[in-house]
Amino acid sequence: MASMGRFTVGSHVWVEDADVAWIDGLVEEVHGDELIINCTSGKKVTANVSSVYPKDVEVKRSGVEDMTRLAYLHEPGVLRNLKSRYGMNEIYTYTGNILIAVNPFQRLPHLYNDHMMEMYKGAEFGELSPHPFAMADRAYRLMMNYGISQAILVSGESGAGKTESTKMLMQYLAFMGGKVESGGRSVQQQVLESNPVLEAFGNAKTVRNNNSSRFGKFVELQFDQNGKISGAAIRTYLLERSRVCQISDPERNYHCFYMLCAAPPEDRERYKLGDASLFHYLNQSNCIKLDGMDDSSEYIATRRAMDIVGISSDEQDAIFRVVAAILHLGNVEFSEGSEADSSVPKDDKSQFHLRTAAELFMCDEKSLEESLCKRVMVTRGESIVRNLDSRAAALSRDALARIVYSRLFDWLVNKINTTIGQDPTSKLLIGVLDIYGFESFKTNSFEQFCINLTNEKLQQHFNQHVFKMEQEEYTKEEIDWSYIQFVDNQDILDLIEKKPGGIIALLDETCMLRNSNHEIFAEKLYQKFKDNPHFSRPKFSRSDFTIHHYAGNVTYQTDLFLDKNIDYAVNEHQDLLHASTCPFVSSLFPPSEESTKSSKSTKFTSIGSSFKVKNHCSFYFRLY
Structure with a gap:
């Protein structure tokens, strides 16, 4: 061109x-x-x-x-058109049946009120100005007129406004498919109110975005033969669990932590909380308060939304007890113990936070301390207690915080799905996929690796439908046209997920080896992919690697790849919290074969491999 x-x-x-x-x-x-x-x-x-x-x-x-x-659909022509429209406060533009949104970074409520929904209801596609409501209406009409389920894919860079666009789509579909309820909560109400709950526990401020989704979400709306919403299901992907323990300036942890620290005085007293800046898991960055966000009112709004989606007051209390316990756990520091390579809580302050965390988890304080400072090894039927040094104890503390938060988030998703309910008789569906945008930061770890794999899959899907299939149709119908060149990224996908021999397969292999570390993993990559044009080793690096993605080169730091790829609860943590006298906490850690004392080792489950499988399942939908 x-x-x-x-x-x-x-x-x-x-x-x-x-x-x-x-x-x-x-x-x-x-x-x-x-x-x-x-x-x-x-x-x-x-x-x-x-x-x-x-x-x-x-x-x-x-x-x-x-x-x-x-006249010319090339990069400068597209950018000039978007810039011209943006300058006139027109943030939406079509490219055929694709809607492009440019984030205005401000609230524009007049664009999304009931009057606007009435305007787009039943309007011919393209008759009115480009808008998410038009996309949702088109999907709804195609579903109703042809009896074919639809899917809407929301994708773009981190901070592009995907989550807000998803809310607009859901708002319109609820408007079209809503039922008038004589009593109780309607399905559409519960679907819409699930958003603030999941945002509170799954969204955080990042460098680019004050309300960044740190998980992927696929919402499946089920309709009856009259076009009314009869059920729904929410699937989530890859919560960024490392954020619970580690944040960098000027980012924040998950919103719920700050909300709870800004709760009414009686709630803060119940959960033994003070100012957010007092907690290690929150004060690692210089960002506690967020401009334009009132954590106190957000806490009230979240509790109200939890009511609507069917989370009882007792369950809410238990949820926030767990959130508070995680904060107190993060303030427990360790120093050397009296025995070699052992550790103990560092001082009275650490002992206070340990005791408070145990009270909130409703578990034994001494057992909590031992689960952090010791490991039980079972060999040939004999149990050997091994001490952990202060560094290993701190890592154990963070591992416990991550797994508890991850289980809590999964519980919320399951609870919402159970409350809303699915319609097994429904044959009409509309799916809305809100997936993470491509990420390239100063430091890129395992989360960015998985997120960018997702975007490679989306790019392949886009290529398949927008280029390959369209051009095959032109050829079939003998239409005179000029072939459009595009980059096929299958080689990059093979590099990452091919089995055996891809990066994920080599990571899993390294995780299962005894005494392995990230440098061993990196060396395997260097040897395996030294001649691969989509892979390179940065100069002067002992363990980083670079992938030449379709959207640009990203260099990944492998330091925590092995830890973040392993999905399990340490046996001591599992046993401790299953024995909690709080039924909610105990239910987060049901007994399993791996948690019994007779188990010789904890079963390894690969997050990378399971995420790859989820990606394959999610993207087998037709894009309209």
Whole structure:
């Protein structure tokens, strides 16, 4: 597309610019494949014809609502159109039946009220301005008119506004499929109110986004033959559990922690909480308060939403006891014990927080301390108690906090699904997928690796439907058309998930080896993929690796890859919390074969492999 037509003196063109991506100008001279361009910015540049694009001088300054109407559908043309519309506060633009949203980073309530929903109800697609309501209405009409289930995919970079767009889609579908209830809570109410609950426990402030979803979500709405919502199911993917214990400036932990610390005085007293800045799991960064977010009122709103989705007051109390216990657990520090390589709570302050955590978990204080500071090894039917040094005890503490929070989040999802209920007789579904955006930070760990694998899968899905299948259809119907080049990322997917021999398979293999570490894992990668064009080893690095993704190169730090890939509860933690006198806490840790004293080892489950399987299952839907 870069060499569309022949450029001549006086041609209006776009040329790449290091500062603003693209600048426009006039071709002043042509010397074979070299063009001298006089840019409107005042620059005069020399560029190869392969990096120059024609400019449409007839397009309106306000841009077009559907970019398929552009004379040239290339990168500078698309960006110019989006920028023109954004400058006029038009944040939505179509490309055929795809809606592009540009985040305005401000609330625009007038765009999403009941009046707007009434306007888009039954309107022909493209008749009104681009809008998420139009996408939801189209999916609903296709489902009802043709009896075919639909799926809406919401994707984009981290911070692009995916979660807000998903809320608008759900709002409209609930508007169209809502039932009038004589008593109790309606299904559509419970579906909508599940959002603030899951956001409180699954969203956090990141570098790019004050309300970033740190988990993936697929919501399946089930409809009866009259088009009314009759059931729903929510599936979640890969909660970023490491955030519970480790945050970097200027990010925050999950919202629920700050909400609880800003709760009414009687609640803070019940859970023995003070200011959020007093807790290690929250004060690692310089961000406690969040502009535009009142944690105190959010706490009240979350409790109200929990009521609507069927979480009883006793269950709510137990949930926040667990949240508070995690905060107190994070304040327990360790020092060397009297025995070699042993550890004990560091001081009276640590002992206080240990005791408070035990009270909130409703478990024995001494047993909690031993579960953090000791390990029981079972060999040939004999139990050997091994001490943990202060560093290992701190890692044990963080492991306990992560697994408790992860189980709590899973409980919330299951509770919401149970309360809403599914309709086994429904044959009409609309699925809405809100999945993490592509991430590339200063430090990229296992979470970013999994998130970017998801985006590679989405890109392949997009390629398959938008390019491959469309062009095959053109060929089949003998339509005269120009072949569009696109990057097929199957090689990158093979690099990551091929079995045997992919990165995930090598990670699982390393996790199962005794005395293995991240450097051994990294060395395996270097040896296996030294000739792979999509993989490289950064200079002067002992354990980092770089993947050349479709969206750009990302360098991953492997330090915690092994720990984060292992999904299990340490036997001592499992036994401790199953024995809790709080039925809720005990239910989070049901007995299993691996937790019995006779078990010789804890069964290893790979988070990477299970996440890969979930990805495959989730993306077998048709995109409209």
